[in-house]
Amino acid sequence: xxxxxxxxxxxxxxxxxxxxxxxxxxxxxxxxxxxxxxxxxxxxxxxxxxxxxxxxxxxxxxxxxxxxxxxxxxxxxxxxxxxxxxxxxxxxxxxxxxxxxxxxxxxxxxxxxxxxxxxxxx
Amino acid sequence: xxxxxxxxxxxxxxxxxxxxxxxxxxxxxxxxxxxxxxxxxxxxxxxxxxxxxxxxxxxxxxxxxxxxxxxxxxxxxxxxxxxxxxxxxxxxxxxxxxxxxxxxxxxxxxx
Numbered sequence: 627x628x629x630x631x632x633x634x635x636x637x638x639x640x641x642x643x644x645x646x647x648x649x650x651x652x653x654x655x656x657x658x659x660x661x662x663x664x665x666x667x668x669x670x671x672x673x674x675x676x677x678x679x680x681x682x683x684x685x686x687x688x689x690x691x692x693x694x695x696x697x698x699x700x701x702x703x704x705x706x707x708x709x710x711x712x713x714x715x716x717x718x719x720x721x722x723x724x725x726x727x728x729x730x731x732x733x734x735x736x737x738x739x740x741x742x743x744x745x746x747x748x
Numbered sequence: 749x750x751x752x753x754x755x756x757x758x759x760x761x762x763x764x765x766x767x768x769x770x771x772x773x774x775x776x777x778x779x780x781x782x783x784x785x786x787x788x789x790x791x792x793x794x795x796x797x798x799x800x801x802x803x804x805x806x807x808x809x810x811x812x813x814x815x816x817x818x819x820x821x822x823x824x825x826x827x828x829x830x831x832x833x834x835x836x837x838x839x840x841x842x843x844x845x846x847x848x849x850x851x852x853x854x855x856x857x858x859x
Contacts, residue, residue, distance in 0.1 A: 661848065663793075663848075663850075670750065670834075670836065670850060670851075670852050670853040671785070671787075671793065671836050671838075671850045671853065672850065673838070673847065673848030673849060673850055676848060685845070685846050685847055685848070686847075687847060687848075688844065688847075721792055721793075726795060726798050726804065727798065727799070730840075730846075731780060731840035731846065732781060732783070732798070732799070732840065733780075733781070733783050733838040733839055733840050733848050734781070734783040734795060734798030734799065734838075735783070735785075735793070735795060735838075736794075736795035736798075736804060738792040738793060738794075739792065740792060741792055
């Protein structure tokens, strides 16, 4: 059974950095596109970033482009999100997710990680 | 303002059939497939529908999806109290070098 465990969130000051991790198990990591989705408190879902199965192409929401970097390590089956120049509006629960069919442009996410909370505040 | 437009709320009584709409454009729903998610309070979203009409195993056939042009719909028949949740549509958007887009979400209340 496919499973994702995401972690690395916490409290960080504006302008600071944080790296989120997502460890995958139960499926062939290199066969599936992976993504990060966030949800601000009391708000809806927001797509953040996606990476193709081999890591050769990445995509970002305008709100994070130039500040966040998505990457994947096939040796450890781990997805990362490096977040720099953090702002208060980045405060959210961050979820990693695997595409159900494998392609980056499908947006059918299953499963999801349990989520890791990022709070940006002074 | 979300790229995909959903009604903020919907309601129905047990046993009833309801639909939730999701409106997009030619660069997203008009070109790419639509997925639907259910989110219960305090939990991660759950995939209900993918590729417009497909259900993952384990999702009851009370849930069905459809797509026409630049719009999509989620139908729930035989409404149950445990269906009370937030529902989101999602699609890929080919503009701006490619990006994922979600609807703003619809809160379903079972009266």
